[in-house]
Amino acid sequence: MDVGFILEMLPALLPAVKNTLLITFASAALGWAAGFAIALARAHRVRGLSQALSVYVSFLRSVPLVIIMFFIYYAIPTFIAFYRYEHGLDVAVAAGNRNVIYPIIAMSLSESAFASEVFRSSLSAVSHDQMEAARSVGMTAVQAYRRIVLPQAIVVAIPNLGGLFVGLVKSSTLAYYASVVEITGMAYTLASPSYQFLEAFFVIALLYEALSFGFSRLFLAIERNVGKYRRGIVLK
Amino acid sequence: MREVASKAVAGGARQAGGGPGKQAGGAKHARHGAGGSAREGAARAQRQGQSGGQGRRAGGMAAGSAMISGRTGERTDGSAMISGRAGERTDGSAMIKLENVRKSFGKSEILKGVSMEVGQGGVTVVIGPSGSGKTTLLRCINFLEKADEGALTIGDLSVDMKKCHKREILAIRRRSAFVFQNYSLFQNKTALENVTEGLTVVQRKPKGEAREIALEILEWVGLSNRADYYPVNLSGGQQQRVGIARAVALSPDVILFDEPTSALDPELVGETLELIKKVAQRGITMIVVTHEMSFAQDVASQVIFLDEGLVVEAGPPAEVFGRPKNERTKQFLARIVPQDYIYTI
Numbered sequence: 101m102d103v104g105f106i107l108e109m110l111p112a113l114l115p116a117v118k119n120t121l122l123i124t125f126a127s128a129a130l131g132w133a134a135g136f137a138i139a140l141a142r143a144h145r146v147r148g149l150s151q152a153l154s155v156y157v158s159f160l161r162s163v164p165l166v167i168i169m170f171f172i173y174y175a176i177p178t179f180i181a182f183y184r185y186e187h188g189l190d191v192a193v194a195a196g197n198r199n200v201i202y203p204i205i206a207m208s209l210s211e212s213a214f215a216s217e218v219f220r221s222s223l224s225a226v227s228h229d230q231m232e233a234a235r236s237v238g239m240t241a242v243q244a245y246r247r248i249v250l251p252q253a254i255v256v257a258i259p260n261l262g263g264l265f266v267g268l269v270k271s272s273t274l275a276y277y278a279s280v281v282e283i284t285g286m287a288y289t290l291a292s293p294s295y296q297f298l299e300a301f302f303v304i305a306l307l308y309e310a311l312s313f314g315f316s317r318l319f320l321a322i323e324r325n326v327g328k329y330r331r332g333i334v335l336k
Numbered sequence: 337m338r339e340v341a342s343k344a345v346a347g348g349a350r351q352a353g354g355g356p357g358k359q360a361g362g363a364k365h366a367r368h369g370a371g372g373s374a375r376e377g378a379a380r381a382q383r384q385g386q387s388g389g390q391g392r393r394a395g396g397m398a399a400g401s402a403m404i405s406g407r408t409g410e411r412t413d414g415s416a417m418i419s420g421r422a423g424e425r426t427d428g429s430a431m432i433k434l435e436n437v438r439k440s441f442g443k444s445e446i447l448k449g450v451s452m453e454v455g456q457g458g459v460t461v462v463i464g465p466s467g468s469g470k471t472t473l474l475r476c477i478n479f480l481e482k483a484d485e486g487a488l489t490i491g492d493l494s495v496d497m498k499k500c501h502k503r504e505i506l507a508i509r510r511r512s513a514f515v516f517q518n519y520s521l522f523q524n525k526t527a528l529e530n531v532t533e534g535l536t537v538v539q540r541k542p543k544g545e546a547r548e549i550a551l552e553i554l555e556w557v558g559l560s561n562r563a564d565y566y567p568v569n570l571s572g573g574q575q576q577r578v579g580i581a582r583a584v585a586l587s588p589d590v591i592l593f594d595e596p597t598s599a600l601d602p603e604l605v606g607e608t609l610e611l612i613k614k615v616a617q618r619g620i621t622m623i624v625v626t627h628e629m630s631f632a633q634d635v636a637s638q639v640i641f642l643d644e645g646l647v648v649e650a651g652p653p654a655e656v657f658g659r660p661k662n663e664r665t666k667q668f669l670a671r672i673v674p675q676d677y678i679y680t681i
């Protein structure tokens with residue numbers, strides 16, 4: 101193994117880490133927000149919407165992410181180009197550096213489906229009594245959700261969200277197919293001239309491990325903090 | 337089965353703190369009056385009830401008015417309990433009134449037209465076999481279940497239970513509080529926060545004031561040293577006391593107790609019932625669903641026996657327990673009330 105090459109490529113990888121993190125955080129934020137909305141709509145059995153969303157979720161959960169990624173990468177520019185041509189709308193097609201928008205869209209879509217299931221199960225894990233107690237005190241449905249039900253549901257959801265988040269870090273490698281240079285893409289580029297793929301992939305394997313470990317610990321810390329009522333810590 | 341409109345009015349038989357011996361002074365007087373005409377009996381009962389009430393008040397124990405209603409006296413002549421007439425109550429207005437409440441789950445009809453009235457400050461105990469609709473009735477009052485039919489009045493607010501607006505439901509809920517069988521404390525809140533939550537969020541009291549009220553009430557239920565504990569760290573009895581504190585803190589028009597002790601072990605049942613008695617002494621109107629018959633005899637101003645979704649018998653505890661008129665009530669009580677207990681009344 102060429103240690104010199106490893107030391108050389110590490111600093112070159114850093115800008116790519118930025119892209120990986122950008123994709124991961126953006127998809128998590130968008131995907132989880134959408135997933136939460138989906139879970140709420142399905143938990144309340146909003147007529148029509150609920151059924152449509154269940155099809156959406158089942159579809160996005162079964163189609164491989166690469167295919168969604170390709171679809172978004174090719175379909176959106178084509179779509180925009182079509183509209184520009186037909187309607188004279190002046191919308192720029194994202195290209196070059198702004199390509200990150202494609203993996204973010206694709207991963208948010210996929211993530212919303214998975215996250216919605218996490219939220220749905222965590223909402224149903226909170227006993228219905230809690231809602232009833234809140235309503236009996238005189239809270240509105242929104243107050244009851246915000247103050248009583250959601251804080252408890254979140255605690256249930258956090259370990260699974262942590263898993264999803266680490267999954268996102270890894271899925272971000274697929275952004276390579278949308279011409280976004282993130283960690284894997286950069287490693288590939290750096291290794292190509294001298295065919296030192298072994299070293300390159302070894303390094304990024306460790307890098308991914310470090311990222312995942314860090315995020316896991318972060319989620320564990322959050323879980324412990326927001327879930328302290330479950331372990332029965334006495335304040336003061 | 338006859339449907340009995342229970343119009344007994346609370347107040348009289350409520351007593352302050354003693355055992356069965358001290359119990360139901362007003363009702364006893366009323367029974368002595370049974371020799372005369374119904375009207376005379378009623379009048380006598382009222383006078384005696386009043387003096388009895390004053391005596392208790394002088395003793396510094398009774399809360400709220402302690403008058404016996406004319407109607408209680410009227411019943412003593414042994415006539416049928418059914419009364420369509422609106423009674424002349426000596427006790428002021430009815431706090432809660434339910435009319436013809438019906439509720440079905442799927443094909444099974446749980447409540448088949450229940451009507452009842454609870455006077456200001458009265459303690460109504462609802463008894464009856466499992467599946468008779470006691471809990472459903474209570475949940476309908478708080479709109480945790482939506483009744484299929486019926487009218488509900490709490491204080492000056494009347495609603496049609498079938499088609500009432502969200503705002504009305506909220507208004508009803510804000511006039512009532514619920515104590516659950518399984519406590520249902522907010523798991524993510526400390527004992528103190530469980531009590532303050534309704535005060536700050538619903539009643540919009542400033543945090544400091546809410547905290548003061550809550551601490552005072554926790555002290556009153558004997559849990560001031562557990563204020564910062566989460567529900568998981570409290571025993572069942574302590575949790576239920578917090579549940580009661582949460583309800584009392586809201587100073588509602590009525591507190592609904594849904595089998596508040598049936599999830600507790602025998603030792604804790606006692607302390608919880610003592611606390612509920614204390615709540616009654618504060619003069620808060622209460623409806624209690626329970627299987628604790630001695631508690632019912634001790635604290636109730638009105639006992640309602642519910643069977644198969646109908647009010648079968650209603651009246652002061654001395655009447656319902658001592659001299660049940662309905663065959664079904666007799667059957668039920670024979671099985672669950674020890675015979676000697678009936679004689680101690």
